Amino acid sequence: GVLFAVQPATVIWGNAIMLNLPSAVIAMMALFHTRRWLEDLRSRHIYAAGAFGVMAILTYVPSAVVVLLMLSLVLVERKLRALFTRRVLLVAGVAAMALIPWALVSLRWASGHGRIAASMGSRPFWELASWLYYPEALPRMVSVPVLALAILGVVFGCINKRWRPELGIALLWLAICYAWFSFISVKEVRYALLLVPACLLLAAIGTAALLAAV
Numbered sequence: 001g002v003l004f005a006v007q008p009a010t011v012i013w014g015n016a017i018m019l020n021l022p023s024a025v026i027a028m029m030a031l032f033h034t035r036r037w038l039e040d041l042r043s044r045h046i047y048a049a050g051a052f053g054v055m056a057i058l059t060y061v062p063s064a065v066v067v068l069l070m071l072s073l074v075l076v077e078r079k080l081r082a083l084f085t086r087r088v089l090l091v092a093g094v095a096a097m098a099l100i101p102w103a104l105v106s107l108r109w110a111s112g113h114g115r116i117a118a119s120m121g122s123r124p125f126w127e128l129a130s131w132l133y134y135p136e137a138l139p140r141m142v143s144v145p146v147l148a149l150a151i152l153g154v155v156f157g158c159i160n161k162r163w164r165p166e167l168g169i170a171l172l173w174l175a176i177c178y179a180w181f182s183f184i185s186v187k188e189v190r191y192a193l194l195l196v197p198a199c200l201l202l203a204a205i206g207t208a209a210l211l212a213a214v
Contacts, residue, residue, distance in 0.1 A: 003200050004028075009141035013190045023060035024193040026052050027069075034070045038077045041085070050091035054098050061106075062191060065180040069194075072172045076165075125183045133187045134178060134195065141189055141196055146203045153206030163205050170201040 004010055013021050030052035037045035053070060056063040074080060082088060123130040139147065157167030174195065181192040 003146065003203075004197055007142050007146065007196050007200075009189050009193055009196055013193065016190075018190060019060045020190040020193055023056050023063040024196075026059060027056040027063050027066040027194060028197055030056055030066050031069055031073065034073050038073060038079055038082075041079070041082050046087055046091055050095050054095050057099060058102060062181070062184065063194075065177060065194065068176050068180070069173055072176060073169065076169055076172065123185055123187050125185065130185065130187070131182050134182060134192055137189050137192075138195070138199070141192075142199045146199060149204075149206035149210075150199045150202035151206070152210065153202035153204070155206075156209035157202075157205055160209065163209055166201065166205055170198055170205065173201070174198040 005014075010021065030049050033045040033049035033052060037043055037049055049070065053066050056066050071083075074083060123133055125131075142150075153163070153170070154167065157163040177192060177194045177198060181187070181195070184191070
């Protein structure tokens with residue numbers, strides 16, 4: 001949490017009146033509670049995960065990627081059957097009731113924003129520049145020491161089985177967010193703040209592995 005607060009992208013956009021940072025933090029809370037729920041499927045964390053997921057999406061539309069991230073955690077933990085339990089279906093139903101009216105209103109009165117995001121921006125997904133933007137912007141989003149530790153985290157995660165579960169989660173998080181935000185034709189660093197915690201998770205693996213090796 002502290003490291004996230006002092007990263008370049010967080011510091012810059014934390015001082016701007018934008019919804020990008022609040023939505024990213026809310027999405028992170030949804031993912032935290034999803035992970036806690038997967039540790040104990042009888043816990044009530046699923047309710048918090050659903051609530052924070054809905055709030056993140058209502059705060060900032062592209063934060064809908066949090067749904068894919070939550071599902072990826074379920075797949076990584078191999079608990080797909082848990083999605084079909086009564087409690088999860090109830091949470092999904094309530095979330096849909098909150099989001100569907102908002103989606104219908106957006107389609108009716110703000111459909112132009114969707115078209116611009118999909119293909120009318122300066123970097124549409126079919127151009128190479130679209131897929132290079134965020135890798136090139138990463139040093140402006142995350143500090144150099146964190147990037148170095150993140151690279152070490154990938155290396156140690158590949159070498160040592162101990163770190164592979166967390167490595168898989170971090171890389172999947174990074175890949176999903178990278179693909180999601182690269183597909184959107186309008187790009188700015190503030191749109192993809194969810195890349196930052198994924199890098200921090202990799203850096204945490206690198207740090208823990210270094211300390212264990214000492």
